[in-house]
Amino acid sequence: MNEIDVEENVRGRVVPADSIPQIAERLAHEAAADIADYLDGLEPEEAAAILAALPPERAVEALDQSSLEAGPEIVAALPEETAVSLLEGMSADRVAGIFRELGEPEHSRLLDRLDAGTRASLKTLLAYPEESAGSIMTTEFVSVPGNWTIAETLHHIRMVERTRETVYSVFVTDPVRHTLVHAVSLRRLVSGDPHANVLSAAPKRRVIKIAALAPREEVVRLISKYRLLAVPVVDVRNHVIGIVTVDDVIDAMVESQTEQVQRFGGMEALDEPYMDIGFWAMIRKRAGWLSVLLLGEMLTASAMQGFEGELSKAIVLTLFIPLIMSSGGNSGSQATSLIIRALALHEVRLRDWWRVALRELPSGIALGSILGLIGIVRISAWQTLGLYDYGEHWHLVAATVGAALVCVVTFGSLAGSLLPFVLKRGGFDPAVASAPFVATLVDVSGLVIYFSVALVILHGTLL
Amino acid sequence: MNEIDVEENVRGRVVPADSIPQIAERLAHEAAADIADYLDGLEPEEAAAILAALPPERAVEALDQSSLEAGPEIVAALPEETAVSLLEGMSADRVAGIFRELGEPEHSRLLDRLDAGTRASLKTLLAYPEESAGSIMTTEFVSVPGNWTIAETLHHIRMVERTRETVYSVFVTDPVRHTLVHAVSLRRLVSGDPHANVLSAAPKRRVIKIAALAPREEVVRLISKYRLLAVPVVDVRNHVIGIVTVDDVIDAMVESQTEQVQRFGGMEALDEPYMDIGFWAMIRKRAGWLSVLLLGEMLTASAMQGFEGELSKAIVLTLFIPLIMSSGGNSGSQATSLIIRALALHEVRLRDWWRVALRELPSGIALGSILGLIGIVRISAWQTLGLYDYGEHWHLVAATVGAALVCVVTFGSLAGSLLPFVLKRGGFDPAVASAPFVATLVDVSGLVIYFSVALVILHGTLL
Numbered sequence: 001m002n003e004i005d006v007e008e009n010v011r012g013r014v015v016p017a018d019s020i021p022q023i024a025e026r027l028a029h030e031a032a033a034d035i036a037d038y039l040d041g042l043e044p045e046e047a048a049a050i051l052a053a054l055p056p057e058r059a060v061e062a063l064d065q066s067s068l069e070a071g072p073e074i075v076a077a078l079p080e081e082t083a084v085s086l087l088e089g090m091s092a093d094r095v096a097g098i099f100r101e102l103g104e105p106e107h108s109r110l111l112d113r114l115d116a117g118t119r120a121s122l123k124t125l126l127a128y129p130e131e132s133a134g135s136i137m138t139t140e141f142v143s144v145p146g147n148w149t150i151a152e153t154l155h156h157i158r159m160v161e162r163t164r165e166t167v168y169s170v171f172v173t174d175p176v177r178h179t180l181v182h183a184v185s186l187r188r189l190v191s192g193d194p195h196a197n198v199l200s201a202a203p204k205r206r207v208i209k210i211a212a213l214a215p216r217e218e219v220v221r222l223i224s225k226y227r228l229l230a231v232p233v234v235d236v237r238n239h240v241i242g243i244v245t246v247d248d249v250i251d252a253m254v255e256s257q258t259e260q261v262q263r264f265g266g267m268e269a270l271d272e273p274y275m276d277i278g279f280w281a282m283i284r285k286r287a288g289w290l291s292v293l294l295l296g297e298m299l300t301a302s303a304m305q306g307f308e309g310e311l312s313k314a315i316v317l318t319l320f321i322p323l324i325m326s327s328g329g330n331s332g333s334q335a336t337s338l339i340i341r342a343l344a345l346h347e348v349r350l351r352d353w354w355r356v357a358l359r360e361l362p363s364g365i366a367l368g369s370i371l372g373l374i375g376i377v378r379i380s381a382w383q384t385l386g387l388y389d390y391g392e393h394w395h396l397v398a399a400t401v402g403a404a405l406v407c408v409v410t411f412g413s414l415a416g417s418l419l420p421f422v423l424k425r426g427g428f429d430p431a432v433a434s435a436p437f438v439a440t441l442v443d444v445s446g447l448v449i450y451f452s453v454a455l456v457i458l459h460g461t462l463l
Numbered sequence: 464m465n466e467i468d469v470e471e472n473v474r475g476r477v478v479p480a481d482s483i484p485q486i487a488e489r490l491a492h493e494a495a496a497d498i499a500d501y502l503d504g505l506e507p508e509e510a511a512a513i514l515a516a517l518p519p520e521r522a523v524e525a526l527d528q529s530s531l532e533a534g535p536e537i538v539a540a541l542p543e544e545t546a547v548s549l550l551e552g553m554s555a556d557r558v559a560g561i562f563r564e565l566g567e568p569e570h571s572r573l574l575d576r577l578d579a580g581t582r583a584s585l586k587t588l589l590a591y592p593e594e595s596a597g598s599i600m601t602t603e604f605v606s607v608p609g610n611w612t613i614a615e616t617l618h619h620i621r622m623v624e625r626t627r628e629t630v631y632s633v634f635v636t637d638p639v640r641h642t643l644v645h646a647v648s649l650r651r652l653v654s655g656d657p658h659a660n661v662l663s664a665a666p667k668r669r670v671i672k673i674a675a676l677a678p679r680e681e682v683v684r685l686i687s688k689y690r691l692l693a694v695p696v697v698d699v700r701n702h703v704i705g706i707v708t709v710d711d712v713i714d715a716m717v718e719s720q721t722e723q724v725q726r727f728g729g730m731e732a733l734d735e736p737y738m739d740i741g742f743w744a745m746i747r748k749r750a751g752w753l754s755v756l757l758l759g760e761m762l763t764a765s766a767m768q769g770f771e772g773e774l775s776k777a778i779v780l781t782l783f784i785p786l787i788m789s790s791g792g793n794s795g796s797q798a799t800s801l802i803i804r805a806l807a808l809h810e811v812r813l814r815d816w817w818r819v820a821l822r823e824l825p826s827g828i829a830l831g832s833i834l835g836l837i838g839i840v841r842i843s844a845w846q847t848l849g850l851y852d853y854g855e856h857w858h859l860v861a862a863t864v865g866a867a868l869v870c871v872v873t874f875g876s877l878a879g880s881l882l883p884f885v886l887k888r889g890g891f892d893p894a895v896a897s898a899p900f901v902a903t904l905v906d907v908s909g910l911v912i913y914f915s916v917a918l919v920i921l922h923g924t925l926l
Binding site: 028029030031033067154157158161162166167168186187188190191204205206208223224225226227229246247249250251253254257258260261262264265266267270273274275279282283286287289290291293294295297298300301304305308311312315318319320321322323325326327329330331333334336337338339340341342345347348352355356359362363366367370371374375378388409434435436439440443447 | 491492493494495496530617620621624625629630631649650651653654667668669671686687688689690692709710712713714716717720721723724725727728729730733736737738742745746749750752753754756757758760761763764767768771774775778781782783784785786788789790792793794796797799800801802803804805808810811815818819822825826829830833834837838841851872897898899902903906910
């Protein structure tokens, strides 16, 4: 048998049935993430056969990988007995992730066979709305009452270590009311005085926690800002009901980065790898925004119909329509991308919109002047070198293009930078302001600005 | 004195000198990240005064925050004595980060006064090229020889815990050759048999490590794929020379996300918060791409000059130029954003370009047909409802617009999806293919396609 290339990930490889034990044996020594990658490349039935042939603890680890795309399909293809025992060994957040996508009849059938503890924590997790802290938390954490010593805490950690997602953050609760008092780190417990109270190992600042219904982005922000390995999720009574760990946050960041790039590219987020998503599902995600943008862009046709008279008198003006429109769109999409990120990173707040406007106004004028100058030089050069004849009033045409570029770029920068504020103020995610969206918005106004500038400059000559 | 709003971050607040001890006392109980945020809002001299008034270990923690933008300025404003003692307490990677931005004469003056150990590790870190694993690693890690027991290892951890970036990953080296043998986690050490060899706590898979000169993205990929808290950085002899921890990876991800959005918006990455960057620095970052795009867009003027005859015969065609061009650009920027992310996530490889082309060709035709249909309906409706008169051959005009939309959108999807491959193949970062870049590329071809379709359909009638 050849070496298995575990980093390879192409769907639809075929594995001969008699080589499954050998493959399982080799995979058993690979990292869980690599096993998951390999399984993702197989048909669910084959992946299930290999999973069943792995040592159970390695199979659980592989299923526990959030990178495993085909988890629900593989679980559905497993013998029920095996599926139940693997699910019971997995971390609660991953089990919830699999059950969210698991179809019927497997969903109810497997749910009924899980042990009471797993079923209860699963039901809790599934009850939280998607994108909330509660929906991405896991219930396997360590908490100890505040009257324990460090030695007692360490002893407890040794007992439960194997079944916990992390033991590096330990949550200390009020011995009577069971509310969250503080978080201590394993490193401070290990180096602390064994006979001292567990709280002696706690840092001298308030504990950082998150409400179960808080949005997922807030978890990401807390963990990355305060450099936590895990953040406790609390209910309204301040009882710890779960934790979100740093690796969940990394997953969430990778996912949100993909979403953001796809949405800024002018489409709905795919939510699936490009090569895996079905043809019509992809068309649906892309056609919506394209159609909306087309309808918006139709206003340019209406605007040009309004300038029909000017157009027929000065056809030379049409030559520069694409150039002027796209410059407005480009400066707008620059400004929008800047402000979307600045808002996401809390560098600017909603109330700072006027500061941004005061920066973008001079920026737009400066950028527009640079582009306007280039435009004038281009027209003058072509005319002087005899490459094209823009007519006897060519210097007025050049002036029109230059002045229009200044105005359109200034307008684009201002509109592009303020659009995310308007969206956020209106309760929308500012990230829906994609580059094509801004470009379309600026296109129509760009045309009107161009023809208005032309009317002023060319009045009495061409128009 | 009022409550300090530590989450507030506005530059240039003024702090009365006599309130500094009080502010320091309050800040001392806040999280280090919040102290850093607060200091970032002050003038460097004020921030330095407050830092000097904080308990030294809190001051070190605050300076250790990678979110502290003004670190170098604050260090420069500190009394030399204080600066040196704080720098010696900080983690080596942050000290290196500060020295990279510290101007002269502070750079050499402080460097000379650091103790030999700090200076040596600082010089090592500063020698690695930016964006390499070596440049973001830190040198404060725990490693033990492979012939130690778990008890000896835990004892060593207790001794050095305070001075290490993390003690959760412990690196086991060959007792003779000092090469990296394996990594063990503190959780397994704590729950392991104290008398057993340290390697008994190691997982049964190969150790994951990274070469010092590997790119930063590779560290991000390893840590997020294998869910590590730290990855060891090794030199050519396989000696551990440092570690990169998960919080560095989160910083790198936030930074790269900002860069990616800004670049996809059609500009150079700012590398500084929007509100902090100087006016002319920002203009420079934005004007470059805008000018390049304008020069590219000038080809549209040239293309239209080539169709001057057709334009003057059928002015009605000009009405739909913006609409057709922008649809091509929009479908192109969708496709590009999809492929940039798929390449970044290793969902598709360079050699998969033809698979992508085989997906985008039918997608483009389907999307183009949808848009074409909308276009035809729009023109027919306006004509039939008497909103505008497109002339006696209006149905041919509608057919031209419809057919042109199919062709332009198909071309846009194909070109937009293949552009990142071409860039990657040519040794460029595929992410330089911004939405405006793709739109400009598709605009010129879109015009040519539109007029060619018009020539075919309108030949003998309008043209």
